[in-house]
Amino acid sequence: xxxxxxxxxxxxxxxxxxxxxxxxxxxxxxxxxxxxxxxxxxxxxxxxxxxxxxxxxxxxxxxxxxxxxxxxxxxxxxxxxxx
Numbered sequence: 821x822x823x824x825x826x827x828x829x830x831x832x833x834x835x836x837x838x839x840x841x842x843x844x845x846x847x848x849x850x851x852x853x854x855x856x857x858x859x860x861x862x863x864x865x866x867x868x869x870x871x872x873x874x875x876x877x878x879x880x881x882x883x884x885x886x887x888x889x890x891x892x893x894x895x896x897x898x899x900x901x902x903x
Contacts, residue, residue, distance in 0.1 A: 845869040
């Protein structure tokens, strides 16, 4: 990964998004990447959500499994980008 010289200090970037009305979950996710002064790369994922209604709450076990799967995909994507 090439980055512009900025005096050797840390650099960071990120984005976040929230769900829209009608989505089965209500929540937000944020993705932040930092390159520190020693050129180490850190990824921070922050997420929170809750089911939007009783119907989706009833499927909680399946929903949690889906969330774990999606998070694992995010992490694998970050590993691939870091290589």
